[in-house]
Amino acid sequence: MPLALFALAVAAFGIGTTEFVIMGLLPDVANDLHITIPRAGLLITGYALGVVFGAPILAVATANMPRKATLLGMTVMFILGNVLCALAPDYLSLMAARVITALCHGAFFGIGSVVAAGLVAPNKRAQAISMMFTGLTLANVLGVPLGTALGQFAGWRSTFWAVAVIGLVALLAQIIWLPRVIPMEKGNLAREFRVLRKGNVLLSLGMSVMASTSLFSVFTYIAPILQGVTGIAPHGVTLMLLLFGVGLTGGSMLGGRLADTRLLPSLVAMALAVVLTMAAFSQTSHLLIPAAITLVLWGVFAFALCPMLQLLIIDQAHEAPNLGSTLNQSAFNLGNAIGAWLGGVVVASGANLADLPWTGAICGVLTLVTALFFIYRQRQQALRTDGITR
Structure with a gap:
């Protein structure tokens, strides 16, 4: 079970990095897309609103889907969102790609927490959730500084390519280590x-x-x-x-x-x-x-x-x-x-x-x-x- 939780933590690391790393890359994004810093800052707001409003809808829509398939689907969406960010030709395309990634963010953490809690004994549920969230905290410790440095050195798009690679690693880890059948109640x-x-x-x-x-x-x-x-x-x-x-x-x-x-x-x-x-x-x-x-x-x-x-x-x-x-x-x-x-x-x-x-x-x-x-x-x-x- 620790390996299954590790797989969820890797995904949490990638998701946390892609959410917060944009803050350190705003000047680079603004210069490349010929927009103002305040307008670039709306990319952060758009992401947050994507989580607030879109994630619950996605959670309900996948309520009766097998849990492993749902998490893998969210991870694929995460990878796709970051690839689209890296390829975005203009501001509106980048905003749309950020919102797509945000939908994955909220639903993955919400469903992943339930799955993590169900993988362990009842008296270990919060520790299982905290292990998954450790990936999010490590994103702030390592992912954001390294992602910002990479973006400043090789261009902001390189950061999103790197995060997409992290998503691929998380996808493989979940395929290998998450149980094939995860108990769930019909929604x-x-x-x-x-x-x-x-x-x-x-x-x-x-x-x-x-x-x-x-x-x-x-x-x-x-x-x-x-x-x-x-x-x-x-x-x-x-x-x-x-x-x-x-x-x-x-x-x-x-x-x-x-x-x-x-x-x-x-x-x-x-x-x-x-x-x-x-x-x-x-x-x-x-x-x-x-x-x-x-x-x-x-x-x-x-x-x-x-x-x-x-x-x-x-x-x-x-x-x-x-x-x-x-x-x-x-x-x-x-x-x-x-x-x-x-x-x-x-x-x-x-x-x-x-x-x-x-x-x-x-x-x-x-x-x-x-x-x-x-x-x-x-x-x-x-x-x-x-x-x-x-």
């Missing part, structure tokens, strides 16, 4: 969407949106903070981001272990830790070593929430785990877009960059409050059920 369209009427499902998705908003309201502007407040040279920012990536990877594994033992208490603890870390960063960002330590801790706590929230939505949307899990990816990307916008509004208002982490802290408080309300709601439901039983 029902009405049942799939009926799950959205459940309060606990909506609360779970809300936590994902707010946790992601907290992260990206600050992380989107981390380079200006490190250069303008901490006083780090541009080349030093890469090293700091590498430290942050190490924290992300460790946090994903930690979150998996904690979620398999005490999911909800661990979720509250990590949400609180994010709030405290963000508040601390408003002070530690002025000094190199404290800022570096805070970045590592922030990465640990922020990404420990990912496997926890993914497992939570799978549990709460058990009648439609594929749709629920995919919607969680949509929620994360929606938070990505909201966070980047919110941080931009704060910066444009004239606020000091050193105070921007307070925005992340406030969003983190909303995550924490929602988690506490979720626990309260569950306890009330348990009391009512117990009363009816008696």
Whole structure:
């Protein structure tokens, strides 16, 4: 089973790389396609919206398809999307190729999480999900810096060719290592969407949106903070981001272990830790070593929430785990877009960059409050059920 999870992690690495590497290649893309930087930036927005709106539809459309065939199909779509990006003759073609790749992103992570959780013993489900998400965190540590360097050296199109090769490796790994038959429940369209009427499902998705908003309201502007407040040279920012990536990877594994033992208490603890870390960063960002330590801790706590929230939505949307899990990816990307916008509004208002982490802290408080309300709601439901039983 670890080899099957490794196959999913390789695909996650490629998908994570293709999502974020465009940020480092925007000037190259803009110059080559003769467009402005802001217009090139819409390639990021288009990708996020492709995940938010398209992925749940694709998840429902494939609800009754065999799981292995579905994942292989998503991977083929991923490869095709990156090849089309590499060949795109103009801006609109590149945007369409990015959206095609985005559809694969959300559906693959959503369905892949359900498959990963089903490949292991019940008490190892969150660890299996976190192992898959380790590929996503490693994409930020290795894939994005290397992909950006390759694109700057050999042209931005070379990066998408390289990611397509990663997709081929992931496709072969899944063909070889994923079980031929993966147990699944037959999907029902009405049942799939009926799950959205459940309060606990909506609360779970809300936590994902707010946790992601907290992260990206600050992380989107981390380079200006490190250069303008901490006083780090541009080349030093890469090293700091590498430290942050190490924290992300460790946090994903930690979150998996904690979620398999005490999911909800661990979720509250990590949400609180994010709030405290963000508040601390408003002070530690002025000094190199404290800022570096805070970045590592922030990465640990922020990404420990990912496997926890993914497992939570799978549990709460058990009648439609594929749709629920995919919607969680949509929620994360929606938070990505909201966070980047919110941080931009704060910066444009004239606020000091050193105070921007307070925005992340406030969003983190909303995550924490929602988690506490979720626990309260569950306890009330348990009391009512117990009363009816008696």
